[in-house]
Amino acid sequence: xxxxxxxxPLTNSLTAGKLPRRSPLWVLLASWAVSAAFxxxxxxxGAVDGFNIVGTVVFGTALYCVAIYVLSRLVEGSRKALDRxxxxxxxxxxxxxxxxxxxxVYTTVVNGLPAFLTPTFFTESQRNVVGAGGGVLxxxxxxxxxxxxxxxISVPIGLLASIYLVEYxxxxxxxxxxxxxxxxxxxxxxxxxxxxxxxxxxxxxDPGVRFGFGGSIALSVLMIPVVVRSSEEMLKLVxxxxxxxxxxxxxxxxxxxxxVVLPTSIAGIVTGVMLSIARVIGETAPLLIIAGFTSSxxxxxxxxxxxxxxxxxxxxxxxxxxxxQAYVDRAWAGALTLILIVMLLNGLARLIAHWFxxxxxx
Amino acid sequence: xxxxxxxxxxxRQRPGxxxxxxxxxxxxxxxLAVLAAVAIFLLVESLPAFVAAPxxxxxxxxxxxxxxxxxxxxxxxxxxxxxxxxxxxxxxIALFISHFAPRRLAQGLGYLVDLLAxxxxxxxxxxxxxxxxxxxxxFYTTLVDWFxxxxxxxxxxxxxGRTIFTVSIVLAVMILPIITAICREIFLQTPLLHEEAALAxxxxxxxxxxxxxxxxxxxxxxxxxxxxxxxxxxxxxAVAMVLSPSPQVIFQLLTSQNSTTIAAxxxxxxxxxxxxxVNILLATGxxxxxxxxxxxxxxxxxxxxxxxxxxxx
Numbered sequence: 221x222x223x224x225x226x227x228x229p230l231t232n233s234l235t236a237g238k239l240p241r242r243s244p245l246w247v248l249l250a251s252w253a254v255s256a257a258f259x260x261x262x263x264x265x266g267a268v269d270g271f272n273i274v275g276t277v278v279f280g281t282a283l284y285c286v287a288i289y290v291l292s293r294l295v296e297g298s299r300k301a302l303d304r305x306x307x308x309x310x311x312x313x314x315x316x317x318x319x320x321x322x323x324x325v326y327t328t329v330v331n332g333l334p335a336f337l338t339p340t341f342f343t344e345s346q347r348n349v350v351g352a353g354g355g356v357l358x359x360x361x362x363x364x365x366x367x368x369x370x371x372x373i374s375v376p377i378g379l380l381a382s383i384y385l386v387e388y389x390x391x392x393x394x395x396x397x398x399x400x401x402x403x404x405x406x407x408x409x410x411x412x413x414x415x416x417x418x419x420x421x422x423x424x425x426d427p428g429v430r431f432g433f434g435g436s437i438a439l440s441v442l443m444i445p446v447v448v449r450s451s452e453e454m455l456k457l458v459x460x461x462x463x464x465x466x467x468x469x470x471x472x473x474x475x476x477x478x479x480v481v482l483p484t485s486i487a488g489i490v491t492g493v494m495l496s497i498a499r500v501i502g503e504t505a506p507l508l509i510i511a512g513f514t515s516s517x518x519x520x521x522x523x524x525x526x527x528x529x530x531x532x533x534x535x536x537x538x539x540x541x542x543x544x545q546a547y548v549d550r551a552w553a554g555a556l557t558l559i560l561i562v563m564l565l566n567g568l569a570r571l572i573a574h575w576f577x578x579x580x581x582x
Numbered sequence: 583x584x585x586x587x588x589x590x591x592x593x594r595q596r597p598g599x600x601x602x603x604x605x606x607x608x609x610x611x612x613x614l615a616v617l618a619a620v621a622i623f624l625l626v627e628s629l630p631a632f633v634a635a636p637x638x639x640x641x642x643x644x645x646x647x648x649x650x651x652x653x654x655x656x657x658x659x660x661x662x663x664x665x666x667x668x669x670x671x672x673x674x675i676a677l678f679i680s681h682f683a684p685r686r687l688a689q690g691l692g693y694l695v696d697l698l699a700x701x702x703x704x705x706x707x708x709x710x711x712x713x714x715x716x717x718x719x720x721f722y723t724t725l726v727d728w729f730x731x732x733x734x735x736x737x738x739x740x741x742x743g744r745t746i747f748t749v750s751i752v753l754a755v756m757i758l759p760i761i762t763a764i765c766r767e768i769f770l771q772t773p774l775l776h777e778e779a780a781l782a783x784x785x786x787x788x789x790x791x792x793x794x795x796x797x798x799x800x801x802x803x804x805x806x807x808x809x810x811x812x813x814x815x816x817x818x819x820a821v822a823m824v825l826s827p828s829p830q831v832i833f834q835l836l837t838s839q840n841s842t843t844i845a846a847x848x849x850x851x852x853x854x855x856x857x858x859x860v861n862i863l864l865a866t867g868x869x870x871x872x873x874x875x876x877x878x879x880x881x882x883x884x885x886x887x888x889x890x891x892x893x894x895x
Contacts, residue, residue, distance in 0.1 A: 303786035310682055313674025314691070317762075320755045321698050324709045331712070380609030388603055389610065397610045399882060400617055406809060406878035407620070407871070408816020409703075410845045414867040415620040418627035427860060441616060448613070474602035502702025505818035505849050512853070530704045534819060537708060548712075555705045562700050570693075 239295055244304070247291065248284045255280035281312060325559070332556030335549040346515035346527075352546035356554055358517045359532035363561075365521055366432050366511060366528055367501050370439035375493055377440075378447030385448070386455040387477055404445040412441040413506025420510070432518070432526035435511035439500045446499055450492025454485040487576030494569035498562045504530035529558050620871065628865030630858055638858045643829070650866050652831045656841030657870065659833075660746050660821065661814035664753035669807050672758050676765035681791060692766065699759035707823030710752040715743035715824060718751070722836045733833060740838040744826040747835040752820045757810035764809065764885075768802030769795055801884055808881035812874045821846035844870040 256276045263271045285308045293301035335341060338353075345358035381401075385394055416438035420429045458481050466476040482489075512525035513535045536551035636644040643649045675695060679688050719742065726739040772795045780790040796803075827842030827850070842850075844866045852863055 299786055299789065303788040306788040306791075307682060310674045310678045313671045314678040314683075316671055317675050317695060317698070317755075317758055320709075321694065321701075323713060324701055324705065327709060327713050328705065377609045377612055380606045381613055384603075384606035384610040388606055393607075393610065397613055399879075399886070400614055402882045402885075403875065403878045404613070404617055406812040406816075406874060406881075408812075408818070408845055408874055410816065410818045410848055411620065411624070411867055411871045411874070414848070414864055415623055418623040418864060419619070421627065421860075422623065428856065441620065444613060444616070472596050472599050474596075474598045477602070498700060502700075502704065504702070504704040505845065508849055509852055530702055530819075533704045533708065534823070537711075537823065551708060552712075555702075555708055558702050559705060562702060563697075566697070566700050 237296060238300075239292060243291070244288060244308075247288050248281075251284035251287055252276065252280035255283055281308075284308060285312075328552060328556050328559055331549070331552035333553075335546075335553035336556050341553060345517050347517070349515070350541060351543035352549075354550075356529065356532055356550075356557065358515070359527045359529045359554065360557070361517065361519065362432060362511070362526045363501060363529040365519070366435040366507065366526065367439060367497060369433065369436035369521060370443055370500060371493070371497055373436060373440040374443040374447050374496070378444045378496075379451050379489065381444075382448045382451035382455055383477060383481075385452050387473070387481070401445045401448045404441075405449065407442065408505075409438075409442055409503045410505035410509065412438040413509035415441060416506065416510045430510065430512035430525045431523055432511050432521040435507045435526065435528065436521065438506035438510055439503060442503065442506070443496050443500045446496035447493060450495065451485075451489050454488030454492060455481060457488065458484045487572055490576075491569045491573040494565050494572070498565035498569070501565070502530055502558055502562055504534055507531050508534065529554055529561075533558065621868075624864060624868040624871060628861055628868045630861040631865035634858045634862060638862065640829075646862065646865060649829075649862065650844070650869055652829055652841050653844045653847055653866060654869065654873070655831045656746070657815055657843040657845070657873070659841060660750050660753060660843055661811055663747070663750035663835075664757060664814045665807060665811050667750060667754035668757050668761055668810060669803070671754075672761035672806070672810075673765055673803060675758070675762045676769055677791060677795070679762075680766050680769040681787070681795065695759055695762050698755065699763075703756065703817060703819045704823075706752055706756055707820040710748060710820055710824040711744065714751060715748050717743075718748060719743035722747070726836055734835050736834045737837065739836050740826070742826065742838065744824055744840075745836050745838070746825065746832075746840040749821050749825050749840075752824060753814045753817055756817060756820060757813045760813060761806045761810040764806035765799065765803055768799040768806070772798045801887075805881040805884040808877055808884070812877045812881065815843075815877065816845055816870060816874050817843075818845040818849045822849040 258279070259272050259276045285305060288308060289301050289305045292304045338355075340353060341355040342360065343357060344353075344355035346354045346356075347358075381397065385398060388394075389397065413435075416434045417429065419437070420431075420434050421427055462480050462484060463476055466480045467473075471479070507528045508531050511528060511531070513531050514525040514527050516527075518524050518526045533551050533554040536547045536554060540547040631646050634646060639645075639649050679692050679695070683691055719740070722743060722745065723739050725735050726737045729735040730737050776794040776798065777790055780794045781787075785793060821843050822845075825840050825842055825846060826838050827846065828839040830839070830841060832839055832841050848863045848867055852860070855863060
């Protein structure tokens with residue numbers, strides 16, 4: 221039966237008046253080919269130097285949008301043509317968004333690798349380094365300490381607040397907290413830095429206050445709302461039957477939460493915490509304000525300036541000394557380190573969520 | 583009201599319960615206190631700026647409001663430009679992931695867009711100045727040559743590409759993920775029956791989206807755009823690194839003189855400032871805080887009112 225239908229495709233009323241199935245692909249390839257031919261001619265005629273790949277793809281894609289619209293309008297009518305055009309545009313929007321991501325990752329790896337691979341990069345600080353050499357040990361240590369303390373502050377507060385919202389909160393206070401937590405996720409990071417600065421400048425009466433712990437406070441302001449939101453979502457996923465079963469056995473509410481609700485949702489909570497760490501570990505502005513920058517090691521969060529990785533990238537780029545290339549290379553290498561840390565945290569978080577999430581329907 | 587109903591059984595109040603529940607209340611209230619503290623401490627520290635002597639300001643500015651005016655303009659201008667570029671693309675991406683891409687690929691593609699959100703802002707700054715600005719500069723020259731008669735594209739063209747237009751492109755890329763994420767959520771909440779009804783009546787996929795998905799998602803798109811606006815307003819490092827600033831109100835997009843933003847101005851000047859200069863920068867930070875707070879609150883009110891009547895969740 222199918223062979224009969226294939227033998228007379230044009231007389232089939234269901235497929236008549238439609239473009240063949242693979243036609244968008246062929247039209248796209250043809251458009252790119254035409255565009256490539258045009259740019260090759262420009263190149264050969266000497267009007268431009270070098271074959272323009274970006275131009276080829278951009279003009280080829282634009283040509284495709286026009287061609288598929290006209291072709292489809294002729295064969296299938298205006299409604300179907302508009303549908304094909306919008307499909308092309310929506311797909312193009314996605315590809316456009318991927319271009320910066322690819323470009324950023326590519327340039328960071330290419331520009332960052334040379335300095336990244338120097339043997340001293342992770343074993344030395346920038347103390348007394350002029351020109352090439354030195355490393356980021358001070359910045360990596362600073363980032364780990366500042367972010368670590370910020371995590372220690374944010375996780376208990378955020379977790380308890382989300383427990384309040386899910387298990388206890390009723391009425392105005394809970395609604396106000398939910399609303400302002402959402403609003404707080406939109407606070408500009410530099411405002412958090414200014415807040416930490418204003419707080420400690422008043423507390424210590426020191427208009428030039430700079431120290432690592434202040435950076436932790438600033439990052440906590442940014443981190444707490446993220447932790448609250450993600451933990452809240454995870455606690456809401458715990459089935460009510462588990463709580464009711466515990467209550468029915470006479471378990472107090474606080475023990476129910478500690479021994480039943482939290483263990484059930486711990487994987488999701490850990491994932492959320494790691495994602496929130498990944499979010500604040502790349503923050504530059506608040507640390508520039510309150511933690512300042514230095515080229516030496518500093519293991520003391522409570523005194524003196526402390527370098528962090530994002531600020532290291534910024535200062536290496538902004539304050540280039542003699543042999544500017546060495547500073548730019550270090551900035552890119554720092555950026556590469558930062559991206560690797562963030563991607564690692566993200567990947568780990570997703571893996572934890574994947575491995576330890578409660579298996580539903582057991 | 584019988585007596586039997588009045589005597590409800592009350593659980594015994596254990597010390598553990600009391601301690602734990604009050605700990606959670608304290609943690610929750612602490613968040614509100616922190617938000618209030620941000621406002622109060624910034625206000626206290628910025629009071630000296632409002633009464634600062636005219637010679638405390640750089641340039642020929644005499645009081646705080648004329649100092650912060652061009653900065654507010656630059657902040658809003660660059661953010662709006664970024665929003666104009668980001669919103670159509672974000673809606674496109676969200677539609678692609680929710681309605682066009684093959685089901686099995688959709689989630690992975692969503693992760694890819696989220697990865698963009700994971701790139702630290704300082705890396706965006708490096709990329710903007712190291713890759714994007716040199717790449718778009720030739721286009722700017724062409725634009726100024728051809729369309730120089732139009733006010734926005736007036737010359738002289740910037741030789742480095744470090745203009746407010748480049749900054750807006752970078753900002754647009756940075757706010758894409760959040761707008762996309764929210765639009766995607768909203769589009770996926772469209773009642774399936776609406777979509778199927780449209781398709782059953784013979785609508786093409788685009789007609790179904792225009793008639794069922796977009797009207798349903800409009801409030802979500804608006805609030806997502808406003809959250810994106812909030813992010814763009816407060817973005818610091820990318821602007822500070824890419825823009826070549828100037829303390830004036832300038833509408834031209836492609837010249838080497840550009841209105842800078844509040845956040846970038848603070849980041850660039852804070853390390854070297856002292857005395858009342860610090861207070862002035864803190865006061866501009868307070869202005870930024872108030873603006874972003876209002877934008878975010880408005881966006882959240884719209885989202886929350888949506889939840890109430892949509893019935894989709």
